[in-house]
Each structure stands twice: as structure tokens, then as C-alpha cells.
Amino acid sequence: MPGLTSIRMTGDKLEIVNQLVLPHTTEYIEINSIEQAHDAIKSMKIRGAPAIASLASLALVFHLSQALELSPTPEYLASPEALQGHVTPILDFLYTARPTAVNLGAATRRLNKTLQSSLVSGKHARAIAEDLIAEGRLIADEDESRNRKMSKWGGDWLVEEDKRNGGSGEVLNVLTVCNTGSLATSGYGTALGLITYLHESSKLGKAYYTQTAPYHQGSRLTALELKALQIPSVMICDTMVGSLFQHHKIHAVAVGADRVARNGDTANKIGTYNAAVLAARHKIPFIVVAPISTVDLDVADGASIPIEHRPPLEACLVRGALYPPSFDSQGNKQQAQVMITPSDLDGIYNPSFDVTPAELITAIVTEKGVAVKKEGESTFDLSGIV
Template sequence: MAALASIRRRPDKIEIINQLLLPHTIEWLEIDTIEQAHDAIKTMKIRGAPAIASLASLEFAQDLSRALKESPPPSYLSSPEALQAHVTKTLDFLYTARPTAVNLGTATRRLKGVLQSSIGAGKAPKDIAEDLIEEGKKIDDEDLGRNKEMAKWGGEWLVKEVQKAGGSGEGLNVMTVCNTGSLATSGYGTALGLITYLHETGKLDRAYFTQTAPYHQGSRLTALELQTLKIPSTMIVDTMVGSLFQHHKIDAVAVGADRIARNGDTANKIGTYNAAVLAARHGIPLIVVAPVSTVDLDIPDGSHIPIEQRPAIEACVVRGALYPISDNLDANGNKQQAAVMITPEGLDGIYNPSFDVTPAELISAIVTEKGVAVKGADGKFDLSEITGTA
């Protein structure tokens, strides 16, 4: 079966799959405005660092495309200065939707760079807008190809590492956290892409994935993707990671990233740090798989990564379909959704960070579409070769 998609591009509209309703209901939402794109990202109707950067860029491009067709044109197309003010305000607003994911910031900075270059070249507002539209679409187009590249790099690195240790490099078991597949990207995926690559090349025995509380991106989304791709898999509760490592042969933990600092410290979905500590205890390599755009060379280490604090209610409820399913279909035959409170009312405090930071010392390899970085003799990462800045 074909992989699931997070974004569907039509000639005159953009649609996203509402990930809040998965896996029980497939609902495509049309994104018509910048405000709708911002809301979809902030409320996690779409999530995954590459995917939210794609949606923001595509809606930005769509918004400008519609403006060029208006008669009379909007006032911000009257001069390069007016267009610059409008574009800057729009991109800054989109960035506020989810600030931890560096891909979104990278995309907005890239679009601002095109804006400045086009203005510097003395272009008319219409031509500047067309340059920005082309760049916005390009940001999305590039994602699928680079995902396949990094998945191949990471998969082949793992096979060689297993063979170095005396293994065959086949029948591999890989655990992952959260969701890093097609639903989190424009296709194929990052860490889940590595697992998919191993499956496609006959090297994988089984994928293991955590539920990833409190939002359950693993049990809702990764489970659905692996099932769709017919990849043998086993779900575990987050607190079972240590037990899994004690009693089963796990060859690697592969995770994605929302931001990677210059020294290799990595922010990823909450629970990744826990898994990394346990993997280190059991001698299991931890592989971070993410596009170059996720590497933030402007910050020295993980202490400079902003950590998004999610609304407390998200840690107090579980979402899903009412059970028994057959008795709870809506008028269209879809399984009805429910959010069930699992905590007492009025708790004094709820700690709900969306991400944690895994120190570089716990990471075995960092993989981008440009290659694999491992720690040198000094125990430190040099990310220049895998970011194209060498």
C-alpha cells in the first residue's frame, strides 16, 4: 500500500489530513488562509518539523498567488517596501505557531532571504511575489527526495555497524519514538524512513515504537503508518523501554529531531531523552535522523533550544474512538471521536513540555541527507560535513 500523506496539493488549494482524528477518522481539511495554517500547526492538526515547514511555505505561496490575481491588487503589492513589510509580518506570524521546530524558522528565513535578494535586484513587486511563490513551493518539493537520501545513509550505516560487531546486518530490530514518517514530512519520513528503508531492503525483522504520551503520536500515527506499509511492528508503552532493552535484542534506536544544536545536542519529542539514557545503559546505538534544515549552527548547545510548553489539558485527556466501535458511527459512517479526562479536576500543577533535549554524548550518529556524522577522537561531533558548511 502507498504511504500516508500529510499534505495534499491541488492546483488551486491545499489540504492537510487532520492528525488529531487519526487513526480512526480520515478527514482532509482545506487550508485557505495564513490564519488557518497557523492554527493547524499550533493545534497539531499537522505536526512534524518538516511537515509544518512545508505547510507554512505552501500556504504563504498560495496566499501570494491569490493576491496576484486580485483586481484591484492589494495595497501591499504597490511597492517593494510595502510588500516587504507585509511578507515580514506574515512570516513572523507563521513562525510563532511552533517555535521549537527549527525547520519552520529555516523556511521563514529562507523566504526572507529571497525577498531581500529580489528587492536588491530592483525587481517590481509582482516579480518579487512570483520569486517568493516559487521558493515556497520548492521548500515542500525538496523534502521527499532528501528523506529518502537520509534514510539510505542511516540504514546503511547501521548495517555496517552491526557487521563490525560480528553480526550479519540482517534481521535487525529498531525502536523509534513519536512519529517521523510520511505524516510528519512530505513523504517517506526521517527516522521512520530509515526503518522503511531497512524493511524495503530486507534487513529489518521488526520495528518497535513507543506510544509517546501524552499526545500518543506513536500509538495513533506511527502504528497506522507501519500497518499501512505492512512493516512488522510492536507497540510499547513509554515506561516499557527499559524492559524491552533487557529482554529483547534491539539493534538501534532511531529518532527524528526538531532542532539539533552545533555540538549535536538534539531536541525531539518528549520521552526521547529517557530512551537515550536507557539505550546508553544497554549499549544500543541512538541514531538521530533529520534534514540539514534541522541543524541550527547558530546555537552552541541544547541549553539554547526553546522548549515549547503545551496546554495542560493535553496531559489530562486521551483521545480516540468510542468503543464498541460498531455502535458509535456518525451520520457519515465514521467512528465517533471522544476525549476522555483521566485526571481529577483542579490539579495544582501540570508539567507538559512538548520536547526534551538529548545530550550529544548519548547520541551515536547524526544523519542528514548529506551523510552521517559520528563523534571524533575528542568525543565531539563535527556537523560541518553533513550540513554542507565544511
């Protein structure tokens, strides 16, 4: 998105945009330690599976780059064994921040693989650190390129799918859930990238996006990105999806993913399963757009995907700008956090994600192509796109 990205690293400074105060305030905060990176991911100051993986990787880059400049040299750079003993717990710690987002695990495993390969090669500690820095930067940098590839794959497939179903493929209305644009990735986006690609190709009618649970604020971030891209769009509450499908022509639902199981079952932001069920009822194609790193071939199906549950209090709170608007001394809109439920509820169910079964998914798109189910089958063979 022009002028606003989830992460920026310039010189010796690593910053993220604080998504907890968007869209009314744009605030970049510095990440100066592994602990701060972990907290930013866990507290959802940064969100979106690809962006989380990028921050974790760049946090290690920042940490090791600083270490190489220190005098005297830190003890963990004295030998390959000492460096391994230092880096391995860091990677393990970063992984614990958001367990459902498989991209985070893929990034930490990839960095660990680089560490092991460098150890086997007999390199000294500083050279191993430099290898890890290079790999960490690569993990972050390659995200935008693959996003553009998968967006084109998915957009072109949808145009042809509409033609196969008797449409013109010219003016397509697409619903998406949660934020999957440049604020959730390192650039361009996944499902929102598909919508952007259709817009750039002059084949998008309108983008529709759902307002999910208050704390997750996916729609607010999506609204910000679509507005900046000047894409015509409409926000709806997630309880209104059925009504939307009844009264408006929607050509597809496109969503991202935090983890895709081997059979195609997909974990994504809470509310995705609801949209998939309604899309199936109305015979609307349901498309998952996600990088290869989101596909977890070690997980057979959705039943084995760990689902993160957020603190119960988060489901009771909503944050936003005061209305009528009020401004602080810097000209920023003043914001407030309020409780929208009684304070003495008996129980609160607050999962961050749900799992959409493969049978409800029409197509899964990665940077390598589009997978669809074989005739008569309810699960996917993803071997061609991973």
C-alpha cells in the same frame, strides 16, 4: 505513505490531513489563510518539523498566488516596498506557531532571504511575489528527496555498524519514538524513513515504536503508517522501553529531531531522552535522522534550545474511538475525548520536547551523510554533514 500525505495542494486548494482525529478518521481540512495555517501548526492539526515548515511555505504560496489573481490588485502588490511590508510580518507570525521546530524558522528565513535578494535586484512587486511562490514550492517539494537520501545513509550505516559489532547486518530490530514518517514530513520520512529503507532492503526484523504522552499521539500515527507499509511492528508504552531492551534484541534506536544544536545535542519529542539513557545503558546505537534544515549552528548546545510547553490540560486528556466500536451516519468510528486525571491537580508539567545530550547519541544523519563522534569526544563535529 500510499494514499495518505500530510499536505496536498491541487489547483487553488491547500489541504492538510487533520492529525487530531487520526487514525480512526481521515479528514482533510482546507487552509485558506495565513491565520488558519498558523492555527493548524500551533494546535497540532499538523505536526512534524519538516511538515510544519512545508505548510508554512505553502500557506505563503497560496496567499500570494491568490493575490496575483485578484482584481483590483491588492495594495501590497503596488510596489516592492509595500510587498515587503506585507510579507515580513506574515513570516514573523508563522514562525511563532511552534518555536522549537527549527525547520519552521529555516523556511521563514529562507523565504525572507528570497524576498531581500529580489528587492536588491530591482524587480517589481509581482515578480518578487512570483519568486517567493517558486521558493515556497521548492521548500515543500525538496523534502521527500532528501528524506530518501538520509534514510539510505542511515540504513546503510546501521547495517555496517551491526557487522562491526559482530552481527550479520541482515535482520535488524529498530525502536523509534514519535512519528517521523510521511505524516510528519512531505514524504517518506526521517527516522521512519530509515526503518522503511531497511524494510525495502529486506534487512528489517521488526519496528518497535513508543506510545508517548496521550495528546502527542505519535504512536497512533506511526501505527497507521507502518500498517499501510505492511512493516511488521510492535507498539510499546514509553515506560516499557527498559523492559524491551532487557528481554528483546534491539539493534538501534532511530529518532527524528526538531532541533539539533551545533555540538549535537538534540531536541525531540518528549520521551526521547529516556530512550537514549536506556539505550546507552544497554549499549544500543542511538541514531538521530534529520535534514540539514534541522541543524541550528547558531545554537551552541541544548541548553539554548527553546522548549515549548503545551497547555497543562492537554496532559490530562486523551482522544480515541469508542470501544466497543460505534459508528456515525457516514460510517466513521465515533470518537470521544476524556479526562484521565482528577480535575483539581496542584500542578502539571507538560513539555512537548526534551533534549538528548550529544554524549548519548551514536550517530547523526542528514541528507549529506553520517556524523559520529571522534574517539574520546562527547560532542559532534557536524561540519561534514551540513
